[in-house]
Amino acid sequence: MARMTLRATGRAPAEDVWERYARPGLWPTWSPQIRSVRVRGDRIEPGMEGEVVSLPGVPVAFAVEEVSEARRRWTWRVRAGPVRMRLHHSVAVLPDGRTGTELRMEGPLPALVLYAGPARLALRRLVRARAGA
Incomplete structure (x- = not known):
């Protein structure tokens, strides 16, 4: 099992960023590799x-393990065929x-x-930050 950490910074308010994570219906608006979410x-x-239905149409099953609204943290497991990953945000x-x-x-x-680029x-x-925000 390997591990990798990615980081990004920006001007969007933390509350807005958290909401974009916390509402699966918004995932395709900022994650270009996601076509849609069924949940x-x-x-x-x-x-x-x-x-999650990826851009090429590949379905990826997921299960949310932990969520802390107060700390703005969450963890989920994803599975695409035999590949399993755990993601901590x-x-x-x-x-x-x-x-x-x-x-x-x-x-x-x-x-x-393979996933690091997207x-x-x-x-x-x-x-x-979104225009007009």
Whole structure:
């Protein structure tokens, strides 16, 4: 099992960034590798299960393990065929007032390397302030 950590910073308010994480229906708006999300419920919570449909149309099953609204942290497991990964997300206000997000990934090294590029792009989009915001 390999591990990798990705980080991004931006000007979007931490509350907005957290909401973009906490509401699965918003994931496709900032994560270009996600076409759609199939899930019951509007907000992540422990035990929530669903499916993310990736851009090439590959379904990825997921289960949310932990959520801390107060600390703006959550963890989920994803599975695409035989590949399994655990993803730990967090959002924080940085000392300079910007928002930081961190993604710690655990899984097979080839899967982490393959996912790192799209994940970096998604994280940058996640913390980017929206026009007119």
